[in-house]
Amino acid sequence: MKIRVNIQLKAGVLDPQGKAVHHALSSLGFNEVADVRVGKQILLDIDESDVTKAKARVTDMCEELLANTVIENYEIEIL
Amino acid sequence: MKIRVNIQLKAGVLDPQGKAVHHALSSLGFNEVADVRVGKQILLDIDESDVTKAKARVTDMCEELLANTVIENYEIEIL
Numbered sequence: 001m002k003i004r005v006n007i008q009l010k011a012g013v014l015d016p017q018g019k020a021v022h023h024a025l026s027s028l029g030f031n032e033v034a035d036v037r038v039g040k041q042i043l044l045d046i047d048e049s050d051v052t053k054a055k056a057r058v059t060d061m062c063e064e065l066l067a068n069t070v071i072e073n074y075e076i077e078i079l
Numbered sequence: 080m081k082i083r084v085n086i087q088l089k090a091g092v093l094d095p096q097g098k099a100v101h102h103a104l105s106s107l108g109f110n111e112v113a114d115v116r117v118g119k120q121i122l123l124d125i126d127e128s129d130v131t132k133a134k135a136r137v138t139d140m141c142e143e144l145l146a147n148t149v150i151e152n153y154e155i156e157i158l
Contacts, residue, residue, distance in 0.1 A: 006120055007120075008120070008122065018121075021121065021144070021145070024144055025140060025144060028140075028143055028144060030136065030139075030140055032125050032126045032127050032136065033123060033124070033125055033126075033140075034124040034125065034126055035122075035123070035124035036121060036122070036123055036124075037121070037122040038119065038120070038121050038122075039119070039120040039121075039122065040117065040118070040119065040120060041085055041086075041087070041117070041118040041119060041120040042097075042100065042115060042116070042117055042118075043087065043114075043115070043116040043117075043118065044112060044114070044115055045112070045113040045114035045115075046111050046112055046113065047111045047112075047113055048111050057109065057111065060109075061104060061107075061109055061112075064107055065100070065103055065104060065107060066100070
């Protein structure tokens with residue numbers, strides 16, 4: 001089963017990488033951009049056919065390793 | 080308009096970060112994980128109400144700055 005984990009900084013947490021990308025886009029003439037946030041995306045291929053069990057396991061993975069839950073939010077998507 | 084750009088290494092391109100995460104997950108006992116690929120996710124907030132125009136502009140941003148199209152694939156999602 002393929003699962004995608006989207007990890008983004010929480011609202012209010014400063015995102016210097018996003019700011020840098022925003023600035024670079026503006027210098028290239030993309031002035032319609034109002035905000036940029038940069039996050040991570042982890043694609044997992046898991047040997048588990050039960051969706052509920054797989055989601056529970058991936059939640060554990062996020063809590064233990066993949067996301068820093070103090071400053072990041074994560075979202076699990078079954079593909 | 081909120082737009083999400085998903086950037087992943089192309090198939091066949093070595094992903095050392097993914098390998099490291101895979102290894103770490105295995106050491107934590109998550110042995111059902113068969114493969115891990117780590118990518119980027121960029122959330123853009125754009126002052127443009129026309130979906131077709133917005134997509135075209137974001138495609139230009141990806142080609143010019145956001146993605147390295149030699150080794151990365153990108154995917155544009157309207158949120």
